[in-house]
Amino acid sequence: MRPLYPQHFHPRHSTLGSGRNPVAWIVGLVLLANLGMPLPITPRLMAEPPVKPASQAWPLKRGPAPAWAGLPGNLAGALPVPREWLEEHGAVFLHVSSRHLLETDGTITVCTTEVVRLLGRKAIAILGDHRSILFDPAFEECTLHQAFAVAADGSRRELEARQCQVRDMITDYAVYDNQKQAILSFPGLQPGDTVVVQWTTRGKNPEYRGEMFGRHSVGMVAYPTLEEVLEVGVPVGKTLHAQATGTPTKHTTQGVDWSVWRSVRLEPLEVEDSQTHYLRDQEPHVNFSTFPTWQSVGTWQLNLKPDVWKAGPGVGPLVDQLVAGESVPERKAARLTHWVKRNIRYLSMGAEHHFTPHSPEDVLKNRHGDCKDTAQLLAAMLLRAGIATEIASLGVLGDGQVDSRVPSPWASHAVVVATINGRAHWIDTTHDLAAWNHLNEMDCDRQCYLVNAQGVCRLLRSPANTAADCQWVCQSKLIIRPDGTASLTRTIEARGEAAVSYRDAFLEEPPARRKKYLEDEMQELAREVVVSQVRVDAANLNDLEAPLRFECLAELKGLFDPPVNAGDMVPLSLTEPLAWDKWLSLKTRFGGPDKPLRLEQPFILESTIEVELTGTLKQTQPPEESRLATPWGTIARRVKADASGQKFVLRFRATRLPGEVAGPDRTRYLEFLEGARETFQALLPLESGKSP
Structure with missing residues (x-):
């Protein structure tokens, strides 16, 4: 589903680097120089929108704000800005407010105000083009009330019509949104300037049918917020359910019951990545709705x-x-x-x-x-x-x-x-x-x-996911030569989410891409991994209800540095690469001192590696068996070697359980990962004997 309310598009839920691209600038200048063309004297001017005639009409309606949604009395901020914010951040949102009013006929008016002080050039490049204004022209009218910048000396510069553009929403070609986006490009911004924007959207959403609801995130991504206000107004007697971290203040004005949530001194929200996207669930927010019951x-x-x-x-x-x-x-x-x-x-x-x-x-x-x-x-x-x-x-x-x-x-x-x-x-x-x-x-x-x-x-x-929902069973046969190369025959049976990943890499893909996928997956084994063949049954590949089974043949180079003289000892490190790819090599990122780390997809990995040393190579001391067990999972290594010293079997098992790491457990978890890496990295001394 699409989001219900177009929450602050930027920077609350957008990619921060989507503005001007300095790398593209440098590449462009080099190309111009190579072509013998004169370089632009003032690069900043190139980032401004095309100059329009002075009489250009505003693409947005202009008008005063509703009486119940004026600007804050002090644009410098209702509270003192913490000194560390001024020193550590490129911008501070001094005031953010969102006021939602439901009228008796089902019309919804939303008035939004943003006041941001820009402290550095990087923040100007990101926030100098205001992109938060979104509206659906099919049923909404958008009115721009205020758009100006205040310099450090108190002088005020109003935005001009030519510096406002309205365009369709960007698409990823999978989702086409009917909304329009207004972009306000403030010229001449300098560190210390304060940008003020206030606008209203008003309309009757045909899907809402006289009701109003939403989920409002509190705080801004990457930047601190001095004050944020959410106000929700409904006709007197209309039901309003709401849940939030704080308790709202309430008042009634001109037949409207208002609920007001005010938050102050909000630290920046975490910039989302693949390891921290779950933090959005833990951020402060307000859920509100006028629906009386779930029925x-x-x-x-x-x-x-x-x-x-x-x-x-x-x-x-x-x-x-x-x-x-x-x-x-x-x-x-x-x-x-x-x-x-x-x-x-x-x-x-x-x-x-x-x-x-x-x-x-x-x-x-x-x-x-x-x-x-x-x-x-x-x-x-x-x-x-x-x-x-x-x-x-x-x-x-x-x-x-x-x-x-x-x-x-x-x-x-x-x-x-x-x-x-x-x-x-x-x-x-x-x-x-x-x-x-x-x-x-x-x-x-x-x-x-x-x-x-x-x-x-x-x-x-919905059911919780378990380790059984993602499983690998790996059987590897490794024949190692004295020159540090080896041949590998590897079979894998993948179940659940593990099978989905391989099917995504194999289905309707040529052999070269399948090989490249497996080479990347096994890069922990040696300096160079070359997959020569991937054998997978087409019927099994297309049977989405069955575990996926396949075999690959590969040559490994640089498994170890070959001994120079007979009798020399060299270390051989063997591991199961899947454990590193899915867990052990990932950087552990805690979202903040008070936020738990959520472990990713639980899984079970079982790997058996049969090793045969050829020529004069012998292993002199097999690694010890090891097992670690914690609330977050278990790691185990078992070893079986024969008397010849040229054949042995390593068995690895890893289980990651669903859960979170919080508070004092952080240190224990990091210690567990360190021990897990040692367990999954079997180090064997090899001896090169004399040729018979």
Whole structure:
């Protein structure tokens, strides 16, 4: 699903480096010089928008702010700015406010104010082009109230019409948003300037049907906030449910009940990356909604488009054909699920489509749709096959959780729940290379609200992921030569999420790319890994319900430095590369002193390495067996060597459990990782004897 309210686009939820690119500048200047062209004297001018005539009309409506949403009395900040903020950050948001008003006819007015002091050149490059203004012209009108900069000496410079652009939202070609974005490019900014922008969007969202709801994140990414205010107003007598970290103040003015949350001295939110995206769930926020009950949410969702639960003239015959001759409900569900996953590509587009799915007939005809479209298509197909079905809406990991205390349609994803013989099967139609009822990490352990074809709504949590949901069993045969090279024969059986990764790398890919994927995966084994062959059965590769089994042949170079003289000792280091790729070589990043580290996808890894030394090589001292057990997982190494000294077997096992690392456990966890690296790095002394 798309986000409900267009929250502060920048920098609250955007990529901070999306402004001017200094590297591109340098490359451009070098090219101009090589071509003999004169270089620009003032590079900063090149970053400004094209000059428009002075009489250029404003692309946005201009007007005063509502009486209930004026500017803060002191633009310098209601509180003193901490000295360390001025020294450590490139910008400080002095005031951020968002005021939401629901009128009796369902019209929603949102007035937003941002006041930011720019302290350095880097922040000017990022924030000098204001990009937070978003609106949908299909039902919203946007009015710009204030747009000016105040210099350190107190002089005020108003933004001109030619410095404002309105454009379509950028697309990743999978999601097409109907919103427009206004970009305000403030000229002549210097460190110490304060930028003030205030605007209002007003309209009646046809999907909301007289209600108002949202999830408001508190704080800004990468920059501290001195004061942030959220105000939510509803007509007197209208229900408002809300949950937040703090308690709101309340007042009634001109027939409107207002709830006000004020936060001060907010530290910057963590810049999101692959290891810290989960922190979005832990950040302060406010959930609010005017829906009185969860059942009212179910009724609302059903009324958005009541006929989407029916299998029409195109869907019905297709279902009958796909399940013909099959009597087992689980197999019927698997057939229908895989057909949807493999035949409907992901594409989100269309008006009034934040919550309203396209009809199953349209999705089938177009062969594309987003999560709610494909989920609704599959739900209609399952019902046609006689299987009880519900649509589950949730916030994926990193987007925030549905709050059971606040009846609200807010969600960022939709999946299907099929109940067969009393057991709930969870199906993500966008996880197209997984087993039919396999959820990925982003969908697991999430609070959901489920709605069926009658509009009945209930709350249920999706199943937590376990180590059994991602498994590798590896068998390796390693023949090592005296010159430090080796031949490797390796077979892998992958289950669950582990199989999804390999299928993504192998399906519809040429042999060269498959080899390159495995070479990158095994780079911990030697200085150079060259995969010569990958053997995988096509039927097994395409059977998404089965574990994936394949074999690869490789040559290793630089496994160790060969001995110079007979009798010399050289170290040989052997390991299971998957453990490093998935866990041990990853940099451990704690989000902050008070934020726990969430462990990534749990898994089980079992690896057996049979080693044969050739020529005069012998191992003189096999490594000791080792085992570490903690609340976060276990690591073990077992060794079996024969009397000849030329053959031995290493067995590695790693299990990562679901969980978090917090407080005093941080040191213990880092010590565990250090011990785990030593356990998974078997160091063997090799001796080169005299040739017979």
